[in-house]
Amino acid sequence: MANDDEFAVRRFCVGHAYCRRLAADGAHVVVVDIDDPVDAVSVLTGGGDKLGLVCGISEPSQVDAVTGTAHDRYGRCDILVDNAGVFPFxxxxxxxxxxxxxxxxxxxxxxxxxxxxxxxGMRAAGRGRVVHTGFLGRARPGGPTTGVPFACVTALQTIKRQSVAADLGNALGLPVYDDADFITRRILHGDGGMTRTGA
Ligand SMILES: NC(=O)c1ccc[n+]([C@@H]2O[C@H](COP(=O)([O-])OP(=O)(O)OC[C@H]3O[C@@H](n4cnc5c(N)ncnc54)[C@H](O)[C@@H]3O)[C@@H](O)[C@H]2O)c1
Structure with a gap:
């Protein structure tokens, strides 16, 4: 059971928002998680296949198994989204x-x-996208033992509202489709304008 502080930070699941977006756009979606993703897969929409696979991604043999399954089923992976992780508070x-x-x-x-x-497979197909997600971890004014005061974070943003999972799910649509195939190696900040560098 997560404590209150962890719950405050993990208030939504970004990975599921990515899956919802890609599935709704018609992609075949393979959801990989150490916890059986059957429930997450069951609510995906769209006309493509949906497959949930259990995999501890720090175990190379398990990674080999899921990438092998994806290859066997679909021949290649066009969009790889690296989102799973642990975030100790x-x-x-x-x-x-x-x-x-x-x-x-x-x-x-x-x-x-x-x-x-x-x-x-991406090289052979002449296209492919690899997206890594992360969190810069700034603006945590109460320290690690108190709940995150979201009002303080929002005050630092240009857009004065709390983020929702769809903000990041929708952001994924920007770099992964052919419309953006001249854009490479970008860092997208999905933080309402809190980051003010162009990096
Ligand atoms: N939640 C937010 O508010 C938020 C905001 C901005 C950025 N992010 C970033 O997005 C990314 C994902 O965040 P999230 O909210 O989806 O986190 P989450 O904790 O909801 O999801 C992470 C998933 O990784 C899985 N996982 C953990 N260990 C694993 C392992 N060994 N093998 C396979 N799967 C494993 C977990 O079961 C979980 O489903 C992180 O980089 C995070 O920092 C999150």
Whole structure:
């Protein structure tokens, strides 16, 4: 059971918003999660296939199994979205080396085997998209032991409202379709204008 602070941070599931957007657009969607994603898959709309696969993405053999299944079914993957991860609510003082390694193993390490598995198919098809998600983790005025005061975060944004999952789901539509095929290597900030650099 997540504590209140974790709940405040994890108030919506970005990954599901991505799946909803891609499925609604007609893509075949393979949802990969360490927890059986059957419920998440069951509510997806759109005319494409929907497949849920259980996979601990820090285990290379499990990654091989799901990428193999995707290849067997669909021949290739056109859009790889790397979103799964663990987000411990802690700070520098309390972060153990074990927890640090777990975050790297789940949030960073799997980028390599997933991308390596699907990149040849993208090259052969002449197109492909790889999207990594993350969180800059700024503007947390109450510190790690109190709930995030969202009003303070919103005050720092240009757009004065709290974000909803669809904001990020819709943002995914921007870089992954052919309309944007001249755009490469961009960082999109889905934060209502809180980030004011062009990076
Ligand atoms: N939720 C937000 O408010 C928010 C806002 C901006 C950015 N983000 C970023 O979006 C990304 C995803 O956030 P989210 O809200 O969807 O998180 P989430 O915790 O809701 O989803 C993460 C998923 O990863 C899965 N997972 C964890 N360990 C795994 C493993 N070893 N193997 C396979 N699956 C595993 C979990 O079961 C979970 O379904 C993160 O990078 C986050 O920082 C989130």
């Amino acid at each position: 802690t700070d520098l003082e309390h972060m153990s080396i074990g927890l640090w390694r777990k975050v790297q193993a789940v949030n960073v390490g799997p980028i390599l085997p997933f991308t390596r598995a699907f990149a040849p």
